Amino acid sequence: MPSALRVVLAEDGVLLREGLTALLERFGHQVVAAVGDATALREAVAAHEPDVVVTDVRMPPGFQDEGLRAAIALRAERPSLPVLVLSQYVQREYAAELLDTGDGTGVGYLLKDRVGQVEEFVAALARVAGGGTVVDPEVVRQLLRRRRDPLAALTPREREVLALVAEGRSNAAVARELTVTEAAVGKHIGNILAKLGLPPAEDTHRRVLAVLTYLR
Amino acid sequence: MDRANTLLRALTRRDFLLSAWPWRAAGYLASSAVTGVLALTGLLVLAGFSLLLVGLPLLVLAGTGLAAVERRRLRLVDPEPAPGPHRTPGEPGLAAWLRLRLTEQATWREFAYGLLYALVLWPLDVLAVAVAVALPLAATAAPVQLALDGEEARVVKTVLVTTWPGALAAAAAGLALLCLLLYPLAVFAGARAQLTRLLLAPREGELRERLGEVTRSRARLVAAFEAERRRIERDLHDGAQQRLVALTMTLGLARLDAPEGPLADRIAAAHEETGRVLEELRELIRGIHPQVLADYGLAAALDDAADRSAVPVDTDVELPRLDTSVESAAYFAVCEALTNAARHGGARRIRLTARHTGALLAVDVHDDGRGGADPRGGSGLTGLADRLAVLDGTLTVDSPEGGPTLLRVEIPCRAR
Numbered sequence: 001m002p003s004a005l006r007v008v009l010a011e012d013g014v015l016l017r018e019g020l021t022a023l024l025e026r027f028g029h030q031v032v033a034a035v036g037d038a039t040a041l042r043e044a045v046a047a048h049e050p051d052v053v054v055t056d057v058r059m060p061p062g063f064q065d066e067g068l069r070a071a072i073a074l075r076a077e078r079p080s081l082p083v084l085v086l087s088q089y090v091q092r093e094y095a096a097e098l099l100d101t102g103d104g105t106g107v108g109y110l111l112k113d114r115v116g117q118v119e120e121f122v123a124a125l126a127r128v129a130g131g132g133t134v135v136d137p138e139v140v141r142q143l144l145r146r147r148r149d150p151l152a153a154l155t156p157r158e159r160e161v162l163a164l165v166a167e168g169r170s171n172a173a174v175a176r177e178l179t180v181t182e183a184a185v186g187k188h189i190g191n192i193l194a195k196l197g198l199p200p201a202e203d204t205h206r207r208v209l210a211v212l213t214y215l216r
Numbered sequence: 217m218d219r220a221n222t223l224l225r226a227l228t229r230r231d232f233l234l235s236a237w238p239w240r241a242a243g244y245l246a247s248s249a250v251t252g253v254l255a256l257t258g259l260l261v262l263a264g265f266s267l268l269l270v271g272l273p274l275l276v277l278a279g280t281g282l283a284a285v286e287r288r289r290l291r292l293v294d295p296e297p298a299p300g301p302h303r304t305p306g307e308p309g310l311a312a313w314l315r316l317r318l319t320e321q322a323t324w325r326e327f328a329y330g331l332l333y334a335l336v337l338w339p340l341d342v343l344a345v346a347v348a349v350a351l352p353l354a355a356t357a358a359p360v361q362l363a364l365d366g367e368e369a370r371v372v373k374t375v376l377v378t379t380w381p382g383a384l385a386a387a388a389a390g391l392a393l394l395c396l397l398l399y400p401l402a403v404f405a406g407a408r409a410q411l412t413r414l415l416l417a418p419r420e421g422e423l424r425e426r427l428g429e430v431t432r433s434r435a436r437l438v439a440a441f442e443a444e445r446r447r448i449e450r451d452l453h454d455g456a457q458q459r460l461v462a463l464t465m466t467l468g469l470a471r472l473d474a475p476e477g478p479l480a481d482r483i484a485a486a487h488e489e490t491g492r493v494l495e496e497l498r499e500l501i502r503g504i505h506p507q508v509l510a511d512y513g514l515a516a517a518l519d520d521a522a523d524r525s526a527v528p529v530d531t532d533v534e535l536p537r538l539d540t541s542v543e544s545a546a547y548f549a550v551c552e553a554l555t556n557a558a559r560h561g562g563a564r565r566i567r568l569t570a571r572h573t574g575a576l577l578a579v580d581v582h583d584d585g586r587g588g589a590d591p592r593g594g595s596g597l598t599g600l601a602d603r604l605a606v607l608d609g610t611l612t613v614d615s616p617e618g619g620p621t622l623l624r625v626e627i628p629c630r631a632r
Contacts, residue, residue, distance in 0.1 A: 013454065013458040013462075015458060015459060015462045016458055016461055016462050016465075019462045019465045019466065020465070022469075023465055023468075023469060026469060026472075058453070058507070063450065063454075064507070064510055064511055065507075065511045088453060088457060088498065088501075088507075089498070089502065089506075089507055089508070091507075091508055091520070092519070092520070092523065093508065093511075093512050093516050093520075112457075112461050113461065113464065113491060113494045113495065113498070115461060115464070115465050115468075116461065116464025116465050116467065116468045116487065116490065116491055116494075117468060118465065118468035118469055118471075118472060119468075119472070142523045142524060
């Protein structure tokens with residue numbers, strides 16, 4: 001995991017853009033470009049080749065989901081470019097579309113409120129930059145409440161584990177969170193993958209696929 | 217004629233002569249003399265002006281004024297109100313009003329009625345009252361005449377009566393004649409009223425047109441309301457929410473920098489409080505207008521509503537993108553239904569089905585609650601039904617006591 005990241009930031013609110021820049025710099029990262037709309041974002045990425053992109057969903061000119069569309073387009077051109085999308089809303093569709101880009105690694109979808117938890121936010125950014133997958137706990141919570149079909153077979157503990165995996169935690173982090181051994185987490189994950197019908201394979205990220213199953 | 221003429225129907229009743237109807241009929245025809253004389257005078261004066269051309273539009277519009285009076289006078293014999301047949305001008309100003317009036321068929325019908333009335337109808341009205349009421353009454357007054365004169369009385373200016381029995385017989389004959397003639401008089405008044413209504417009340421097509429106008433203006437209102445909702449949502453999103461996020465971020469950073477102690481605790485408390493405010497604001501904004509509806513359409517928004525429902529919802533939703541107004545109306549209807557099911561219906565499971573077939577969107581919300589929901593109870597359901605009605609949509613609620621409740625929203629619309 002690189003300690004100092006080169007970040008391209010896209011956010012149309014000036015206040016928030018300045019604030020985010022200050023926050024990232026406070027943690028030793030370098031904001032190489034801070035832009036206010038989706039077109040400028042794509043140009044900035046082409047110009048700076050950053051380590052990670054942080055973008056808002058709703059941006060000019062249409063104030064709909066331009067930022068998300070730009071993120072998806074960027075990922076289509078550069079599948080390995082880590083992108084963290086910040087959203088004012090919890091939206092399963094946003095997260096699912098984002099995870100469908102590239103191989104589903106190096107993406108994050110977080111509620112904008114999370115930037116207030118500065119350390120957690122910076123940690124999530126680092127996880128995304130390092131190729132991890134981060135899904136906002138709020139999205140995860142909603143999905144859990146719904147208990148969708150593919151997940152019906154999972155035990156409550158397995159759901160908890162999957163929720164934490166969706167948030168981008170490593171096995172060790174999950175073990176700490178649930179105060180169990182790392183071996184136990186590994187066993188749970190094995191069971192989850194088996195129940196979701198994801199056989200072991202070399203070239204796919206089964207953990208990402210499990211999260212995707214969870215989102216759909 | 218389909219519309220029952222109350223006066224003509226009253227004729228068949230046994231107590232007709234004792235009711236107010238004969239006198240209303242007589243009053244209707246008698247009062248015709250007043251308006252008739254005014255109409256004739258007006259007609260002559262305006263016709264004179266018309267020789268100088270300036271009076272011509274005035275002449276036509278005078279028919280409209282007379283018609284308004286005549287529609288009011290109609291109340292004497294016809295309890296059903298006759299509304300004006302005219303449309304409201306789309307723009308303010310005398311010119312627009314004149315243009316509209318002169319192009320309306322109704323104006324010319326009123327003008328024709330005015331001519332007919334001033335030249336033919338009112339004298340006929342007066343003649344009818346004179347023959348059917350004044351004549352018999354004059355005969356009835358024979359004894360009075362005899363008493364005043366002392367020697368003789370000329371009944372109806374023709375027959376000479378000199379004796380009391382003769383005068384009394386004349387009075388009795390007059391009374392009998394009056395009773396007899398009141399029937400044809402009522403028939404005449406009824407027919408006159410029908411003629412007035414035929415010429416001066418709005419026709420079917422005009423009524424439909426006005427209804428269409430009302431529907432369109434209601435749709436415009438709803439659209440304006442919808443736009444306002446979006447504006448408020450955007451203002452909150454771009455204003456208050458952004459600032460609050462920036463504030464939590466500042467507080468978060470301050471927390472990192474503050475040395476441990478009471479100050480750090482206060483910053484921490486403020487930080488957490490801001491977080492809660494943000495959360496509330498987010499829910500509020502979503503309630504005003506969910507962004508997912510605009511970005512992904514009704515299907516996604518319904519899934520989303522199901523996700524956040526307090527009661528578990530099984531969804532079966534397959535929809536194309538539809539008109540914004542349709543998507544919005546259906547979405548808020550379902551949200552209300554889900555809330556109701558959880559809050560009032562005590563449901564434990566909800567099934568949400570949505571399909572678009574042919575040119576109809578049908579959304580069903582089925583819950584296993586205790587039922588008893590009444591769409592006429594002035595509840596949120598009434599508001600929903602009103603909102604759907606603007607789009608020609610319907611809300612059907614089947615909710616027997618004890619449940620289950622099936623709420624169905626149907627809106628005719630085409631896929632976008």
